[in-house]
Amino acid sequence: MNRPEPALPAALAARPHDRRRGLPIPFVNETPDGEVDFAAIQASQVLRCARERLCGSCGQPLAWWVAFLGGPESATQRAYLDPGMHPDCAEAALTLCPHIARRHHRRAPEHRLAAGVITPDTMTETKPQRWVMGICRDYEARIVAPRSAQAHVLFLPRPFHRTRTWSYTAAGHLTEDTPPRRR
């Protein structure tokens, strides 16, 4: 493969790595025992992101710009179950996340039944044909059912300052629709 690998953001590179795949373990995928389940996001980690305004990928505090990643529907509604990320971390997720990077990757369905785990529509078997990164200044994190064990968070970004879109090629690889302007 000749596709260029984007440089990994330092905070993401510093994350513990999954031994089997050699990939950094995203903050929201880290299980309570420090292992990884790439197929599911952990509700407790998502709550921490909401309460402490952390990046869902590297787990460090968010800065000026916040990126949300999901399908076109999520972008239109501006409602997400996955926390926002640093824009660099979101871009890395498009390349690294086995679920996103390849169209034909399939999750093991049994993961979806595990307790304490959320599988939002961006993580179901019917994954989006296109991925939209919406970049905004701020968002509201609405904790749903905060007193129950099944508490989850609805992330509601403010209007996007900018959006970027990726589609799958015929070979099933993700490519950006319009390349970003050079800085």
Ligand SMILES: [Zn+2]
């Ligand atoms: Zn990050």
